[in-house]
Amino acid sequence: MRYSALKVFTQGLTGNKGWRPVWRNPDPKPEYDIVIIGGGGHGLSTAYYLAKKHGLKNIAVLEKGYIGGGNVGRNTTIVRANYFLPGNSEFYSHSMKLWEGLSQDLNFNVMLSQRGVISLFHSDGQRDAFVRRGNAMINQGDDAVLLDRDGLQKMLPYLDYDNGRFPIYGGLLHPRGATARHDGVAWGYARGADQRGVDLIQNCEVTGIDIVGGKVTGVQTTRGAIRAKKVGIVVAGRSGQVAEMAGMRLPIESHVLQAFVSEGLKPAIDHVISFGMGHFYISQSDKGGLVFGGDLDFYASYAQRGNLPRKEQVMEAAMTLMPMIGKAKVLRSWGGIMDMTPDGSPIIDKTGTDGLFIDCGWCYGGFKAVPGSGDAFAHLIATGQPHETARGFRLDRFRTGQGIMDEEGTGSQHNLH
Amino acid sequence: MQFIYPRSGGHDMLILNCPYCGIDADETDLHSGGQAHLKRETIGSQDTDFENYLFNRDNPMGVHFERWRHANGCGKWFLAARDTTTLEVFATYPAQTLKPPQAVVNAIKKKHPDWKGWP
Numbered sequence: 001m002r003y004s005a006l007k008v009f010t011q012g013l014t015g016n017k018g019w020r021p022v023w024r025n026p027d028p029k030p031e032y033d034i035v036i037i038g039g040g041g042h043g044l045s046t047a048y049y050l051a052k053k054h055g056l057k058n059i060a061v062l063e064k065g066y067i068g069g070g071n072v073g074r075n076t077t078i079v080r081a082n083y084f085l086p087g088n089s090e091f092y093s094h095s096m097k098l099w100e101g102l103s104q105d106l107n108f109n110v111m112l113s114q115r116g117v118i119s120l121f122h123s124d125g126q127r128d129a130f131v132r133r134g135n136a137m138i139n140q141g142d143d144a145v146l147l148d149r150d151g152l153q154k155m156l157p158y159l160d161y162d163n164g165r166f167p168i169y170g171g172l173l174h175p176r177g178a179t180a181r182h183d184g185v186a187w188g189y190a191r192g193a194d195q196r197g198v199d200l201i202q203n204c205e206v207t208g209i210d211i212v213g214g215k216v217t218g219v220q221t222t223r224g225a226i227r228a229k230k231v232g233i234v235v236a237g238r239s240g241q242v243a244e245m246a247g248m249r250l251p252i253e254s255h256v257l258q259a260f261v262s263e264g265l266k267p268a269i270d271h272v273i274s275f276g277m278g279h280f281y282i283s284q285s286d287k288g289g290l291v292f293g294g295d296l297d298f299y300a301s302y303a304q305r306g307n308l309p310r311k312e313q314v315m316e317a318a319m320t321l322m323p324m325i326g327k328a329k330v331l332r333s334w335g336g337i338m339d340m341t342p343d344g345s346p347i348i349d350k351t352g353t354d355g356l357f358i359d360c361g362w363c364y365g366g367f368k369a370v371p372g373s374g375d376a377f378a379h380l381i382a383t384g385q386p387h388e389t390a391r392g393f394r395l396d397r398f399r400t401g402q403g404i405m406d407e408e409g410t411g412s413q414h415n416l417h
Numbered sequence: 418m419q420f421i422y423p424r425s426g427g428h429d430m431l432i433l434n435c436p437y438c439g440i441d442a443d444e445t446d447l448h449s450g451g452q453a454h455l456k457r458e459t460i461g462s463q464d465t466d467f468e469n470y471l472f473n474r475d476n477p478m479g480v481h482f483e484r485w486r487h488a489n490g491c492g493k494w495f496l497a498a499r500d501t502t503t504l505e506v507f508a509t510y511p512a513q514t515l516k517p518p519q520a521v522v523n524a525i526k527k528k529h530p531d532w533k534g535w536p
Contacts (some may be wrong), residue, residue, distance in 0.1 A: 240476030251472035253451060254501075299431070299449035302478045302502045308429045309445045341470050399468040414451050414474065 001106050022187065023067075023194035028201050028226050032060045034381060035219055035228035037206050037242055038235040039063025039371065041072035041182075041367065042359055044189035044200075045374020046234060046381070048106075049127040051196035053375070054382035059198045060228075062221060064205035068186035071105040071236050071366060076259050076291050076338045078272050078283065079368040081142045084133045087392025087405050088345060089140045094389040095372025096142065096176060100285035102371060108188030110180050115273040117177025118156070120321075122166040126277075130172040134300065137174065145173040156273065158324045166277050166320065170206070177272055180281055185370055187211045209245040215354035216246075232357045232381050234373075237302065237337025239360040246353055251342055251398045253414050254334040255296045257364050258306035262328040264288030278317030290328060292318060296338065296364070298415065338364050340347070342398060344347065345405035348376050348386070349395040357381050363417060436509050438491040452476075453496045454516055478502055480525055480532050482517055485509075498525060502529030 001007070001020060011018050034050060039061045047342045050056045052280045063069075081096035083089045103109050121127050127146075134144035148170045190200055198412060201223070208220035209231065216229035229368065235242045237254045269284040282292035294314035297306050312331060319326055341361035346369070348359045359377040362369060376387035386393075397403045398412075410416045431444040451474070458470040462536050475481075481501045486494045496514065498507040507528070508521045522535050 238478070240474070241478055249469065249473040249475065251468075251474070253474050254478075255475050298446070299506065300451070300476070300481055300483065300501045303504050307431060307444060309443070398472040399464050413471070415449060 003109075009300040011138075011386060012076060014077040021189040023200050026199045026201065028060060028062075028204060028223050029222070030153055031218075031227040032199070033058040033228070033395070034232065035226060036058075036061045036232045036234060036254065037219065038070075038233065038238075039065075039067050039190075039200060039202065040070045040234065040236060041186055041189065041370035042236070042373045042377065043232075044072075044186060044193055045370050046057070046359070046377040047198045047200075047268055047339060047374075048189045048193040048196070049375045049378035050382060051193060051198055054378060056382060057197050059193075060226065061193065061198060061200050062204045062206055062219070062226075063202045064222075066202050067190050067200060069182050071220065071336045072186045072370070073183050074259070075182055075367040076281070076283070076293050077179045077182045077285075077367060078117065078177070078281070079112065079180055080174055080272075081140075081368075082119065082133065082137055082144070082172070082177065082406060084136045084175040085405050085407050087346075087403065088407055089136060091372055091376070091389045091393070092141050092368065093140045094375070095369050098371035099178065099180065099368075100176070102185075104187070106188035106192045107213060108184060110184045112178050112180045113273050114176050114178040115283070115287070117174045117274065118152070119168050119172040119174075119276060120152075120159075120171045122277055123169065130226060134172050143175050145175060147171045147173050155271070158268070158322050159273075160323055162323060163320060164316045166275075173271075175207055179285070180273060180367075182367060186262045189370075189374070203253050203300060206242060206245070209242075211246060211353055211356070214352075228355075230355045230357065232359065232377060234377065235361045236360065236362065239358070243351075243358065243360075246356055248351060248352065248358075250358075251347075251395075252339045252361055253300055254302055254337050255298065255340050256301040256303055256306050257293065257296050257338050258310055258333055259291070259293040259333045260311075260313070260333045261285070261331050262290040262292075262325070263331050265290065265328060268324075273321075275317060275321045278320055280314060280317035280321060282318065282322075289331065290325060295342070297335075301335075302337055304335050304337060305368075306333070338362075339364040340414065340417060341405045342414050342416075343404045343412040344408055345408075346373070346393050347395050348373065348380060348390045348393040350380070350384075351395070361393075424469040431461065431504060431506075433485060433495075433497050433506060434509050435487045435490060436495050436511050438487065438535045440490065442487055442490055446487060446489040448486045450486055450490040450494065453482040480507070480529065484512070500529075 279295040376390035
């Protein structure tokens with residue numbers, strides 16, 4: 001069924017009885033050409049672009065839980081293309097362009113809200129770095145506006161500009177920066193993939209990867225063995241476990257990242273505000289809740305919940321930046337598992353096994369990459385060649401030392417991002 | 418060698434007992450140093466050895482051996498055996514050990530009979 005305003009209207013007149021589930025719930029077939037392990041945002045978009053752009057049929061997405069139940073439904077929904085380094089810059093720029101046409105492409109409203117992302121700076125040196133970053137963004141063809149203190153104050157009057165430790169000197173505005181409806185993105189890609197014949201198989205956990213003579217032949221799952229000519233691993237925080245099934249050891253540590261939502265409030269924060277020095281960022285959802293978060297808990301965890309010290313630090317950073325939110329009540333907090341690479345940049349590459357591909361290492365920035373990553377991973381699986389915007393995301397960069405992409409400039413070691 | 422089996426880290430705050438100064442240190446006193454018992458590579462090692470040493474990690478879901486530093490305390494590095502899913506702490510022990518002491522391995526196996534064990 002194609003969605004439209006007319007459809008909503010006519011369904012409304014007929015008691016909304018015509019709506020149907022938007023994807024089938026098929027049992028796994030014994031064999032597929034391509035099996036994607038992981039039905040998160042990246043896995044679904046990969047399947048969608050395999051079917052749509054490369055015309056491939058006979059594809060399955062295996063999801064151990066339910067569609068939209070992982071990190072794609074648990075993030076803070078920020079979409080941006082304000083990267084600096086070659087390798088990252090063109091990729092996120094490409095992903096942003098896909099985002100901008102996504103609702104039309106999927107015929108599903110992903111509620112992309114290009115409200116602008118503002119990154120604050122607090123010193124002359126940081127301003128210089130942000131001027132350089134802004135120029136890199138403009139060179140890439142994206143947009144960047146440098147706001148001085150007065151300009152920023154007109155837009156965000158409620159910040160504490162004269163904070164003793166981090167006085168605000170201005171901000172770098174990325175006007176096309178956005179938020180999106182995260183569940184909608186998962187559902188839209190799932191629906192689009194299903195419409196093109198992709199089998200979305202839920203409650204199907206992969207327990208083994210079959211490799212014969214250096215070539216992948218299929219997977220073992222909780223719903224039986226499935227043969228496959230090609231297998232793609234897109235499992236975010238669980239990359240270590242799934243890769244281990246193929247005898248791989250990855251440059252990844254899984255860490256927990258927390259996020260928070262306040263009670264619903266009247267519209268107050270119009271943009272996404274990033275307070276890098278406090279490791280804090282915030283936006284306001286369409287429902288009115290303040291959505292905010294901070295840094296990793298900084299030790300290995302699969303617990304999907306965080307500890308109190310980080311919560312305290314995030315709340316302190318919020319109060320440092322905008323004392324006005326002090327009386328807002330936090331409704332809930334949660335933690336998601338991040339696949340952290342040593343340099344903070346992702347991996348989309350072949351593996352040492354023929355027909356086995358991996359897309360991982362998105363750290364805490366996977367959501368904005370959902371369209372770009374799916375497009376690039378689909379291209380790699382279909383053609384065997386890296387997508388032109390994702391050439392830098394090589395698995396072997398840690399062995400060769402070539403092309404390491406340390407966007408933050410903190411060093412290419414675990415525990416530094 | 419002395420082994421200390423602290424109470425569980427609980428779910429509000431990770432608490433590790435520092436085997437050097439003996440106090441229960443909150444996670445705000447500590448700095449995590451990642452996977453422990455890595456084999457250090459040196460001159461003559463291959464690129465893949467360095468990749469494994471510097472970058473590749475076991476990243477287990479469950480029993481994990483880690484390096485920790487009592488950063489805001491005595492400053493010493495020590496090792497901990499911890500569960501990355503339940504955040505349960507099995508033991509902490511001195512950093513000058515090349516593999517988990519047998520008593521620590523036994524303690525883990527007692528609680529988790531299905532644990533595959535130390536290689």
